[in-house]
Amino acid sequence: MPFNSDEPKPSFQPSNKVKVMSKPMPPPSRGGSYMGQPRSGGTSGMEGSMSVNSIMTTKEKQKYIEDYNFQYCDEASKYEKIAKIGQGTFGEVFKAKDRKTQKKIVAMKKVLMDNEKEGFPITALREIKILQLLKHENVVNLLEICRTKATLSNRYKTTFYLVFDFCEHDLAGLLSNINVKFSLGEIKKVMQQLLNGLYYIHSNKILHRDMKAANVLITKTGILKLADFGLARPFSFSKNSAPNRYTNRVVTLWYRPPELLLGDRNYGPPVDLWGAGCIMAEMWTRSPIMQGNTEQQQLTLISQLCGSITPEVWPGVDSLELYTKMELPRDQKRKVKERLKPYVKDPFACDLLDKLLVLDPSKRADSDSALNHDFFWTDPMPCDLSKMLAQHTQSMFEYLAPPRRPGHMRPHHQQAAVINPTAARATTSSVESGYQDRVF
Numbered sequence: 001m002p003f004n005s006d007e008p009k010p011s012f013q014p015s016n017k018v019k020v021m022s023k024p025m026p027p028p029s030r031g032g033s034y035m036g037q038p039r040s041g042g043t044s045g046m047e048g049s050m051s052v053n054s055i056m057t058t059k060e061k062q063k064y065i066e067d068y069n070f071q072y073c074d075e076a077s078k079y080e081k082i083a084k085i086g087q088g089t090f091g092e093v094f095k096a097k098d099r100k101t102q103k104k105i106v107a108m109k110k111v112l113m114d115n116e117k118e119g120f121p122i123t124a125l126r127e128i129k130i131l132q133l134l135k136h137e138n139v140v141n142l143l144e145i146c147r148t149k150a151t152l153s154n155r156y157k158t159t160f161y162l163v164f165d166f167c168e169h170d171l172a173g174l175l176s177n178i179n180v181k182f183s184l185g186e187i188k189k190v191m192q193q194l195l196n197g198l199y200y201i202h203s204n205k206i207l208h209r210d211m212k213a214a215n216v217l218i219t220k221t222g223i224l225k226l227a228d229f230g231l232a233r234p235f236s237f238s239k240n241s242a243p244n245r246y247t248n249r250v251v252t253l254w255y256r257p258p259e260l261l262l263g264d265r266n267y268g269p270p271v272d273l274w275g276a277g278c279i280m281a282e283m284w285t286r287s288p289i290m291q292g293n294t295e296q297q298q299l300t301l302i303s304q305l306c307g308s309i310t311p312e313v314w315p316g317v318d319s320l321e322l323y324t325k326m327e328l329p330r331d332q333k334r335k336v337k338e339r340l341k342p343y344v345k346d347p348f349a350c351d352l353l354d355k356l357l358v359l360d361p362s363k364r365a366d367s368d369s370a371l372n373h374d375f376f377w378t379d380p381m382p383c384d385l386s387k388m389l390a391q392h393t394q395s396m397f398e399y400l401a402p403p404r405r406p407g408h409m410r411p412h413h414q415q416a417a418v419i420n421p422t423a424a425r426a427t428t429s430s431v432e433s434g435y436q437d438r439v440f
């Protein structure tokens with residue numbers, strides 16, 4: 001479970017756009033009020049022989065549940081599944097078509113209910129509440145919540161789906177295909193939209209907490225959408241009050257910032273900006289830049305790239321819970337620009353990367369200052385992606401792509417070799433040889 005129980009609960013006003021009820025409630029056997037309405041014109045157990053005050057038989061209860069009319073929550077069968085496009089930690093994602101219009105294409109994310117004894121999972125509820133709050137061109141659009149009918153054949157277990165506007169690609173899928181070539185102006189457009197999305201969500205006091213290429217969607221017209229708010233949460237700054245105690249078990253390891261790896265629980269938007277830096281570098285390297293196998297290894301890789309983690313470069317780091325518990329390489333020089341230069345030829349890009357991949361979160365660029373960086377304001381200016389994407393008719397998703405080559409960024413001395421991303425498959429030996437091989 002990504003959330004600790006000690007995390008403060010989100011404090012949103014529920015929107016009336018999408019309402020979710022976890023289970024249909026049978027009517028009380030003696031009077032009382034009802035949560036929903038039997039389907040009009042249907043054959044609900046409320047009609048015919050049964051009166052409000054009578055005790056329902058099992059059959060009548062089953063019929064009532066089957067016919068229960070969830071307001072605001074249509075049946076998932078209104079969509080026809082076309083293909084599976086994702087398999088995440090929390091469920092499957094499908095591409096589907098609206099049966100009625102035969103036109104509207106959506107993505108349906110199944111809500112995993114397997115381990116839920118207490119009704120609708122709190123993680124999915126959070127994701128929904130946050131998605132209801134966020135409405136922006138660069139954030140994935142939640143259309144509605146759907147559910148399957150509860151029947152005897154599924155043992156009266158309803159499956160819920162989050163239904164989104166469909167995006168043709170995710171960035172991990174695009175980067176894993178060598179035929180997809182981004183020009184400098186196109187990379188700028190990707191990063192500008194990504195930072196715009198972050199600027200928007202952070203302004204709305206939401207942390208994403210799972211920035212990675214697979215969670216960045218791109219439509220065929222070149223519009224980028226931040227997706228997967230399954231780990232997102234609201235945040236507030238704890239200026240005069242007690243420090244926040246958010247869980248630090250968030251963010252996919254390869255994109256996890258040093259403060260989380262060192263046990264910080266009072267973190268904020270900079271955690272997402274670290275991920276933005278990792279994704280930005282990946283636009284050139286085409287593969288995640290730091291692929292540790294453990295939290296310790298990840299910290300080692302970060303130190304080898306960004307320099308030793310010390311109170312000199314990061315005042316206060318020594319008070320983080322894991323500072324003395326983790327092994328932190330000493331005497332490492334900061335080499336972000338030096339080691340990225342062979343991939344990222346543009347000096348403005350290198351400079352922005354250097355400002356995003358900063359160890360001390362309080363000195364890391366925020367989305368506003370990143371958007372103001374010369375990288376976005378010098379020729380070639382950010383340019384539309386639709387022309388480039390029009391050359392590719394197939395959708396590209398991480399789930400459908402071959403595994404990307406681990407360790408695209410080589411040890412420094414091997415770096416001269418031009419790396420061919422077609423060799424995207426990880427060999428067993430490269431995996432077994434450990435992370436050291438993968439440090440460039």
Ligand SMILES: Nc1ncnc2c1ncn2[C@@H]1O[C@H](COP(=O)(O)OP(=O)(O)OP(=O)(O)O)[C@@H](O)[C@H]1O
Pocket residue numbers: 085086087088089090091092093106107109140164165166167168169170210214215217227228229230397398399
């Ligand atoms: N709206 C959408 N349009 C197209 N594809 C989508 C959409 N939403 C999700 N996907 C695809 O499904 C994948 C998984 O979705 P998502 O990241 O939301 O689920 P998840 O279960 O939280 O994943 P994980 O735990 O692996 O991060 C995405 O990486 C993307 O490829």
Ligand SMILES: [Mg+2]
Pocket residue numbers: 088214215228
């Ligand atoms: Mg995801």
